[in-house]
Each structure stands twice: as C-alpha cells, then as structure tokens.
Amino acid sequence: MTFDRRSFIKLVGSASGLALAGCATTGGGDAPAVGKTAEIMPKGSARRVVVIGGGYGGTIAAKYIRMLDKSIEVVLVEKNKQFVSCPFSNFYITGITNDMNALTIGYDKLAANHGIKMVYAEVTQIDSAAKKVVTSEGTLAYDRCIVSPGVDFRNEEIEGYDAKAMEAFPHAWKAGPQSTILRNQLMSMKDGGTVIMSMPLTPYRCPPGPYERSCLIAHYLKKHKPKSKLILLDANPDVVSKKPLFTKAWSTYYKDNFQYIGGKKVTSVNVAGKSVSIEGIEDFKGDVINVIPPQRAADIAVKSGLVGEDKRWCPVDAISFESPKNPGVHIIGDATALPSDGPPMPKSGYSANSQAKFCAMNVVNLMNGKPTIEFSGINVCYSAIDDHQSVSIAQVFNLQNGKIKSPATAISPADFSLTKDEHAYAESWLKNILTEMST
Amino acid sequence: MKMKKSLVSWALVAGCTFSGAAMAVPPTPEMISFACAGCHGTNGGSAGLTMPSLASQSKASIVDAMKKFKSGERPSTVMGRLAKGYTDADFTAMGDFFSKQKFHPTTQMVDAAKAKRGEAIEDANCSRCHIDQGKDGKDDTPVMASQWLDYLKMQAALYDSGKRKMPKDMADKWNKLSKEDKEALLHFYASVK
Numbered sequence: 001m002t003f004d005r006r007s008f009i010k011l012v013g014s015a016s017g018l019a020l021a022g023c024a025t026t027g028g029g030d031a032p033a034v035g036k037t038a039e040i041m042p043k044g045s046a047r048r049v050v051v052i053g054g055g056y057g058g059t060i061a062a063k064y065i066r067m068l069d070k071s072i073e074v075v076l077v078e079k080n081k082q083f084v085s086c087p088f089s090n091f092y093i094t095g096i097t098n099d100m101n102a103l104t105i106g107y108d109k110l111a112a113n114h115g116i117k118m119v120y121a122e123v124t125q126i127d128s129a130a131k132k133v134v135t136s137e138g139t140l141a142y143d144r145c146i147v148s149p150g151v152d153f154r155n156e157e158i159e160g161y162d163a164k165a166m167e168a169f170p171h172a173w174k175a176g177p178q179s180t181i182l183r184n185q186l187m188s189m190k191d192g193g194t195v196i197m198s199m200p201l202t203p204y205r206c207p208p209g210p211y212e213r214s215c216l217i218a219h220y221l222k223k224h225k226p227k228s229k230l231i232l233l234d235a236n237p238d239v240v241s242k243k244p245l246f247t248k249a250w251s252t253y254y255k256d257n258f259q260y261i262g263g264k265k266v267t268s269v270n271v272a273g274k275s276v277s278i279e280g281i282e283d284f285k286g287d288v289i290n291v292i293p294p295q296r297a298a299d300i301a302v303k304s305g306l307v308g309e310d311k312r313w314c315p316v317d318a319i320s321f322e323s324p325k326n327p328g329v330h331i332i333g334d335a336t337a338l339p340s341d342g343p344p345m346p347k348s349g350y351s352a353n354s355q356a357k358f359c360a361m362n363v364v365n366l367m368n369g370k371p372t373i374e375f376s377g378i379n380v381c382y383s384a385i386d387d388h389q390s391v392s393i394a395q396v397f398n399l400q401n402g403k404i405k406s407p408a409t410a411i412s413p414a415d416f417s418l419t420k421d422e423h424a425y426a427e428s429w430l431k432n433i434l435t436e437m438s439t
Numbered sequence: 440m441k442m443k444k445s446l447v448s449w450a451l452v453a454g455c456t457f458s459g460a461a462m463a464v465p466p467t468p469e470m471i472s473f474a475c476a477g478c479h480g481t482n483g484g485s486a487g488l489t490m491p492s493l494a495s496q497s498k499a500s501i502v503d504a505m506k507k508f509k510s511g512e513r514p515s516t517v518m519g520r521l522a523k524g525y526t527d528a529d530f531t532a533m534g535d536f537f538s539k540q541k542f543h544p545t546t547q548m549v550d551a552a553k554a555k556r557g558e559a560i561e562d563a564n565c566s567r568c569h570i571d572q573g574k575d576g577k578d579d580t581p582v583m584a585s586q587w588l589d590y591l592k593m594q595a596a597l598y599d600s601g602k603r604k605m606p607k608d609m610a611d612k613w614n615k616l617s618k619e620d621k622e623a624l625l626h627f628y629a630s631v632k
Contacts, residue, residue: 063481064473319463350477357473362463376466376529378474380517394517396524398466408524418516421593425516428487429478435486436476 033136035124040138050142054078057148057333057352059437064360066114089175094216105438126304128326149298159268169289191225196286198266200294207241212383218254235265249385297335313337341403374399382426389419472536484543488589495542497576498534505530544632557627584631591625
C-alpha cells in the first residue's frame with residue numbers, strides 16, 4: 001500500500017508545510033521523508049544516469065546527457081512538479097511583477113523532448129557503495145549519479161529561527177511560498193514602517209542577490225511608502241558583490257530611505273518583539289523582517305556524506321565534478337566547493353548551468369571510455385537596481401594548473417550608461433535560460 | 440589502428456582512476472559553446488526578445504563579432520567583458536560550433552504591411568550580401584532572418600548613433616533609407632522563416 005505525497009506530508013506532520021515550499025531542488029528545515037526500499041524503475045540493459053534535483057543545474061545535466069548520448073537512460077528525480085526561479089523573484093516580492101508564472105517551469109516538455117524519465121519523489125539517501133538512490137517512493141539503481149541539490153539553511157546558528165519564525169521573518173531565499181509571504185508583508189506594512197533585512201557571511205547562494213533585493217525594496221518604499229525605511233544588516237564587514245555599483249545605486253536613488261550596515265551578524269530573533277539581535281549586544285526592531293540565514297549544501301548532500309570537512313559544502317574534482325569520497329557521484333551547482341584559484345565561481349543559476357553541461361559532457365565521456373575535457377564556463381549575473389535599470393557581472397572560467405580560475409571578470413561601467421540596455425538583456429537572459437531548462 | 444589503441448589507453452586512464460586535471464584534454468568547440476546557451480538558447484537558438492540567435496551564423500561572422508567585442512570596436516554590455524576571457528582559437532571553435540547548428544526560425548508579432556514593404560527594400564538593397572532573404576550567412580555576413588525584432592531595433596539604434604560601425608557598402612545603402620524604410624526592413628527580416 002502506497003500513499004501519495006500529500007497524505008505522506010500530512011502524516012509526518014511537517015510543521016510549516018515547508019516540504020512543498022522553496023526552490024524545487026530543496027526543502028529546508030522540513031520533516032524528514034522516509035525512504036522506501038522497493039525498486040521503482042528496475043534498470044534494464046541500458047546504462048543509467050540518475051540526476052537529483054530539477055533546478056538550474058539538474059535539468060540541464062539531464063538534458064545534455066541525452067543530447068550527447070541517446071543510449072544512456074536518464075532519470076531525473078525531483079520533489080516538486082514545478083520549479084520557481086530564484087533569479088527575478090525579487091521583482092515579484094517588490095511588486096514590479098505580479099505574476100509568479102513567468103518564474104515557474106514544469107518538466108513535461110523537457111522530459112518529452114529528450115526522453116528523460118521523471119520521478120517525482122524526495123531523495124533520502126545516495127548510496128554510492130551500492131550505486132543506488134533511495135527515495136520516498138522507492139530505490140533507483142544507477143551507473144553514475146549527478147546531484148544538483150542546492151542549499152539548505154544553517155538555522156541552528158540563529159537562536160529562535162525555527163519553522164514558526166521562518167513564517168514571521170521569511171527568508172524568501174528559495175522562491176515560492178516564502179516569496180509570497182515577504183511580498184504580502186511588504187504590501188500590508190503601514191507607511192512609516194521599518195524593514196530590516198539581514199544577510200549571512202559568504203559563501204551563500206547568489207552573492208549579489210541580497211543587495212539587489214535591498215535596492216528593489218527601497219525602490220518599492222520610495223514609490224509606495226515614502227515615510228518608510230530599510231536597513232540592511234550585512235554579516236560581512238563590507239559589500240561582497242558588485243560593490244561600486246550597489247553603493248552608487250544606494251547613494252544615488254535611496255539615500256533618504258536606506259541604510260547599509262556592514263559587520264552585523266544576526267545571531268538571534270525575537271518573533272514576539274519583532275526584532276533581531278546582533279551577538280546579544282545590539283537589537284534592531286522592524287515592522288517587516290527578512291532574515292536570510294547562513295547556508296550549506298542541502299540536506300541530502302549532508303546525509304549522503306558528500307560534504308567535506310567543513311560539513312557545509314561538497315568538494316569535487318575539477319575535471320569530473322566527482323565526489324572524492326563517493327566514486328560515481330558527481331555534484332554541481334550551489335552545493336559545490338570547487339578547487340579554485342582566486343575568487344570561485346559564484347553560487348548562481350548561470351554557474352550551475354555551465355557546470356551542468358560540463359559535468360554531463362564528462363560523465364558521458366567517462367561512460368564511453370573517452371578522454372575527459374577541461375572546464376570552460378561562464379557566469380553572467382544581472383542585478384536590478386530599480387524597475388528599469390540593471391547592472392551585471394560577466395565572468396569566464398577555465399582550468400589553470402588543476403584549478404578553476406577566471407581569466408576575465410568585470411562588472412558594468414560605474415557611470416550607469418548601460419543600465420537600461422542591461423535590464424532588457426536581463427529579461428532575455430531569464431527567458432532563454434528557463435526555456436533551456438524546460439524544453 | 441595506432442590511434443585506436445591510444446584512445447583505449449586514454450579510456451583506461453580516465454575511466455579507472457579518479458580523473459585528475461592532468462588527464463583531461465583542452466575544451467572542445469562544444470564545451471566552449473555550450474556555455475553561451477545560458478543567454479543565447481540551446482545550440483544558439485534564442486527565445487529572448489533582445490538576444491540574437493547564433494545558430495547557423497557563418498563561422499567568419501562569429502569570429503569577426505567576437506574579435507570586435509574583445510577590442511571594443513563593437514559596443515556591448517557583457518559581450519566585450521566575456522570576450523576578454525577567450526583566445527582567437529576559442530573564437531574559431533565557437534564559429535565552428537554555431538555554424539553547424541540548424542537555422543532557428545522564430546514566431547513573432549510583426550506588422551504585415553511593414554514586412555511587405557521591407558521585403559522590396561531588402562531585395563533592392565541588402566540581398567547581394569544577406570543572401571536568401573537573410574537566412575544564409577555568407578563569409579562574415581550575419582544571418583538576419585528570424586532574429587527578434589527588439590534585438591534588430593537595438594542594433595539599428597547602435598548603428599544610427601554611430602556607436603557601431605558598418606561596412607562602407609552597407610552604410611552607403613542604410614544611410615539613404617528613411618526611418619520608415621529602416622523600420623520596415625527590420626520587420627521583414629524578423630518575419631522570415
């Protein structure tokens with residue numbers, strides 16, 4: 001007797017319903033799923049790659065393996081029927097767009113176009129010794145496994161940030177219901193209110209993301225609630241991404257309603273008192289509080305022993321993206337700690353897209369006994385500074401002396417002469433990358 | 440025979456050991472070009488209204504564009520910054536890859552009357568270089584057909600502002616066209632499938 005996912009969640013009693021929330025790749029602080037031992041899709045004679053996680057990395061890895069070698073069976077395991085993009089979700093949160101559908105993709109066309117077998121289930125264990133993946137619906141055998149798990153939060157580092165606090169002080173760092181909570185709080189806040197944002201030490205998902213959000217919230221307040229203000233508490237001592245561009249945007253457009261304070265690490269939250277505390281020394285009160293907690297590789301990576309000595313991120317080989325302790329398991333995207341020379345590839349959707357193609361290509365090469373290929377990839381991240389201007393970072397990465405290094409990294413010109421064009425290109429970026437993931 | 444044997448030994452090395460950096464070969468044209476798809480669409484077929492399709496562009500036009508982005512001769516937002524991370528050999532690899540991809544037809548809203556008027560303008564002025572109604576890239580002449588109208592308009596504005604330079608033969612013809620003729624021409628190219 002099997003039960004469906006919905007009743008399963010009810011049964012286990014996920015305190016906040018978060019099992020259904022967030023980016024499709026991860027859950028985050030939800031009730032643990034129980035693995036089932038029966039094999040759900042017995043492996044035939046064809047070689048099989050199981051891809052875990054249907055986000056920016058996993059969809060692309062699955063698609064490109066099939067594009068490169070149709071003789072390899074690909075099973076994509078994903079918890080949710082739809083994926084909501086984190087990039088551009090700040091537009092939804094701040095009311096610049098009211099339609100989350102533009103950020104949402106399904107898997108039907110991707111699966112049909114490329115012959116990818118979808119399994120909608122939660123992965124509870126990757127057993128690299130037995131070469132099988134255990135899920136809430138049953139087990140899947142594989143020849144190689146590609147994991148694109150995304151991130152989960154180190155909530156334990158913020159006292160009081162439990163499931164209830166996460167509803168009161170949403171992170172909105174996984175797009176979906178959390179984005180809606182923050183949006184509704186902003187929209188219903190009275191004019192004259194204070195919004196507090198807090199962001200963690202690096203590394204975390206999407207380095208410029210919190211700064212983009214600060215610009216768009218300040219833009220929203222300026223336009224709709226001019227007596228209100230926003231304070232961004234950055235755990236880092238200083239701005240860690242596109243600093244000249246964000247500081248210029250803040251001082252040019254938001255100097256009257258925005259304050260940036262570096263070196264302020266939130267260590268506890270007080271839901272009843274509507275405040276956050278910095279090391280117990282200093283409290284900040286807010287009418288709306290957005291807590292972006294510190295992060296690590298998602299639960300499945302931790303449970304399956306893919307994380308390194310720091311217990312947070314997954315070390316991988318620079319060529320195959322294979323886990324050193326788990327042969328046959330390859331990891332891509334936000335969860336990885338790549339061997340890097342200089343600033344590493346940022347934990348971004350574009351990085352995951354590039355890494356997924358590279359990993360797919362080398363997994364196919366390894367399975368076909370062909371030589372592996374050195375990395376060549378790109379990261380382009382656009383950040384909006386208001387409703388019609390964006391700035392960007394553009395980076396190329398390749399392999400140099402066994403490590404991944406950027407021979408070219410540059411941000412937009414600081415005179416803001418290209419911000420309108422970049423805003424238009426950013427919209428096309430989203431359209432193209434989501435189309436690439438879903439068709 | 441000899442080549443086959445060396446491939447097999449490669450396979451043994453790559454397959455049986457934890458593949459280290461020293462084992463890998465340099466990036467292939469596919470590997471280099473796949474990364475471009477994050478913005479330009481899978482195999483260079485764009486779905487984004489301001490982003491050009493690279494699929495089926497001639498090798499020379501890709502190489503020419505990348506070199507001009509790198510030197511700054513052609514104005515850009517991210518392209519000049521990205522081009523600095525690649526060598527001339529990389530540009531050739533990109534040209535190899537994208538010139539082998541199938542033409543990417545798009546379905547977009549164009550003004551039918553303008554497109555019709557544009558067809559005559561194209562035939563009289565552009566068709567000697569942009570052959571087959573802009574569907575076929577010849578030498579370093581880019582494929583114009585089915586490019587998104589928004590993208591074409593942005594490039595036309597760059598030409599008209601003098602920020603992007605056109606070859607003399609093209610400038611002689613383009614500069615004689617009225618604003619309405621130019622607009623009609625772009626609608627025509629956008630409509631060609």
